[in-house]
Amino acid sequence: xxxxxFDCERMKYVNxxxxxxxxxxxxxxxxxITREQLTIxxxxxxxxxxxxxxxxxxxxxxxxxxxxxxxxxxxxxxxxQSSDYIPQRNRKIKVLLTIHDLNFLRDDKPACKTxxxxxxxxxxIDRSDAIVCISEFSKNDVLTHCDTHGKPIYMIYNGTxxxxxxxxxxxxxxxxxxxxxxVGVITRKKNQHRILPLLQTNPALELxxxxxxxxxxxxxxxxxxxxxxxxxxxxxxxHEITDEEKSWYYHNCQAVVMPSLAEGFGLxxxxxxxxxxxxxxxxxxxxxxxGKDLAFYFDDFDNLHDDFMDGMQRxxxxxxxxxxxxxxxxxxxxxxxxxxxxxxxxxxxx
Numbered sequence: 575x576x577x578x579x580f581d582c583e584r585m586k587y588v589n590x591x592x593x594x595x596x597x598x599x600x601x602x603x604x605x606x607i608t609r610e611q612l613t614i615x616x617x618x619x620x621x622x623x624x625x626x627x628x629x630x631x632x633x634x635x636x637x638x639x640x641x642x643x644x645x646x647x648x649x650x651x652x653x654x655q656s657s658d659y660i661p662q663r664n665r666k667i668k669v670l671l672t673i674h675d676l677n678f679l680r681d682d683k684p685a686c687k688t689x690x691x692x693x694x695x696x697x698x699i700d701r702s703d704a705i706v707c708i709s710e711f712s713k714n715d716v717l718t719h720c721d722t723h724g725k726p727i728y729m730i731y732n733g734t735x736x737x738x739x740x741x742x743x744x745x746x747x748x749x750x751x752x753x754x755x756x757v758g759v760i761t762r763k764k765n766q767h768r769i770l771p772l773l774q775t776n777p778a779l780e781l782x783x784x785x786x787x788x789x790x791x792x793x794x795x796x797x798x799x800x801x802x803x804x805x806x807x808x809x810x811x812x813h814e815i816t817d818e819e820k821s822w823y824y825h826n827c828q829a830v831v832m833p834s835l836a837e838g839f840g841l842x843x844x845x846x847x848x849x850x851x852x853x854x855x856x857x858x859x860x861x862x863x864x865g866k867d868l869a870f871y872f873d874d875f876d877n878l879h880d881d882f883m884d885g886m887q888r889x890x891x892x893x894x895x896x897x898x899x900x901x902x903x904x905x906x907x908x909x910x911x912x913x914x915x916x917x918x919x920x921x922x923x924x
Contacts, residue, residue, distance in 0.1 A: 575611050576924045577647045582616030583633045584654050585623070589814050590786070591758075591841055592674075594735050596653055597623055602733070602913035604628060610920060613647070615659070633659065648924045651916075652702070656694050660701055668923045671702035675838025676715045680763050680859075696720055704923055706730050706916070711860035712838040728919055733909030734844040740822035747812050753780035755827035756842075757820060760796070760811065761789040763836040765856065767796055768875045772831070773805040775879040780808040781831075782823055784815045820845075829854055829886065832861065833872060840864050847904040850897030852889040854882060864907075868900050 580600055584592035596616070603612055604624065614620055615631045624630075631642055638658040644650065644667050652660050655673040678691045699705065699716075704726040707713035713729045716722065742748055754772065758764050766783055773779055787793045793811060800806040815823070824830070830846040831854045843864045846853045853869045855861040862871065870885030872878060889896060 576609060576649065576920065577611045577613065578607075578649045578651060578920060579613050579615050579631070579644065579647050581650065581652045581654070581657065581659060582614050582620050583657060583659050585620045586617040586633070588619075589816060592654060594841075595674075595732060596620075598733055598735060598909045599653070599912060599916070600624055600628075602909035603916065606910060606913045607917055607920075610917070615642075649920055651920075652698065655698060656691065657698065660698055662701055668704075669702045670704050670706065670919060670923060671698050672706045672708070673699075673712060673716055673838075674708050675712050675836065675859075676719055677763060677836035677838065677859075679715075679719065680836040682762060692719065699723075699725075704728070704919060706919060708732050708839045709860040709863055711863055726919075726922070728915070730912055730915045730919075731907050732839050732841060732844075733912050734848050734904045734907045735841060737821040737824060737845065737848060738817050740825045741818035742822050743816075743819065746815075746819050746822075747782065747810050749780045749782060749810070749826075751778055751780050751808075752828045753782050753826075754829055754831045755782050755784070755823045756831055757784045757815070757823070758832070758834070758842065759785045759788040760793045762792045763834065765833040765835050767799050768833040768872075768878065769831050770796075770800055770803050770805060770809065771878055772882055773800075773808050774803050776882075779828065780810065781805075782827070783809070783811045784813070784820065784823065786814050787811075824849060824851060827851065829882075829889075831882075832856070833875065834858065834861065837861050837864075843869060844904045844907045847900040850900050852885060854885055866903065868896070868903050 582596040585596050613629045616633050618632055621630045641661050644661050644664055647667055649668045650661055651670045653672050661667050699720055706728045707716055710729055756766055800809040824846055829852040833856045835858045837859045840861050843853050855865050855869050855871050857871050872881045
């Protein structure tokens with residue numbers, strides 16, 4: 575039996591995209607593999623997420639310098655492209671590397687920092703035996719900017735995360751008027767400030783921005799820009815939220831707005847579509863690939879209001895027919911299919 579280590583080290587950051595990627599793919603693998611034995615590498619709380627039937631190798635920071643013994647395993651699946659936790663010395667164990675994106679290439683970071691990030695990913699590619707990317711855009715990005723040495727490189731889409739029962743806690747922010755919703759880290763490449771002019775031209779709307787403040791300077795800029803536009807009382811940065819809160823905001827918003835300039839996939843697109851909510855996107859990176867013709871797009875950020883109003887009118891006119899098509903499109907991204915394809919890759923490597 576092939577013994578696989580499924581690296582869930584990123585689950586130490588709860589309520590993040592990588593947390594749910596590891597959780598949902600791990601559960602789907604757990605339910606669908608038949609010839610493999612899965613072991614989790616991750617923080618202690620990952621055990622309760624997956625249940626006691628999956629063995630766990632506890633993760634701690636010193637393993638960056640001395641990895642745990644892995645001689646009895648055949649394959650290490652690293653689920654984070656910049657991971658420090660890859661068995662570099664033991665060359666007998668095969669390594670599968672999942673690369674989500676090279677979004678740092680689109681940051682306003684110093685060139686030295688960008689080069690350092692790229693070098694880290696290249697080191698992990700050098701150690702890997704095969705690579706998975708989560709979109710065609712991401713795959714092409716890797717082939718353009720990295721040397722894959724002719725190693726097998728696959729594209730496997732993420733699944734859509736199931737939304738739990740919508741629930742706001744007593745401390746949660748509850749909008750008082752119709753609102754737009756954006757979920758993701760607060761950082762410049764997500765381009766959230768581009769949404770603010772929509773509040774100027776739509777005085778009945780609020781905006782809920784949910785996510786960890788990766789860039790505190792940008793969060794400050796968002797508040798300052800909202801004040802300059804005189805919409806600060808309708809812009810609400812609610813920081814990180816639970817799955818239940820996220821579900822409530824999805825179910826109750828007028829639309830999800832993602833003017834992001836850097837996405838390897840864009841989970842909010844399929845999450846919003848899973849309940850038939852309209853999604854407004856930039857035309858950047860992987861977003862058109864995932865949204866296809868069931869999302870609405872900003873032609874440029876100078877005509878935001880017209881693009882938004884036109885999209886909402888088309889959405890309203892199409893009614894249930896479009897909503898059903900969106901739900902079906904979202905369902906085509908599912909973790910069972912992803913797990914099956916990953917299993918095929920595992921078996922090709924061992």
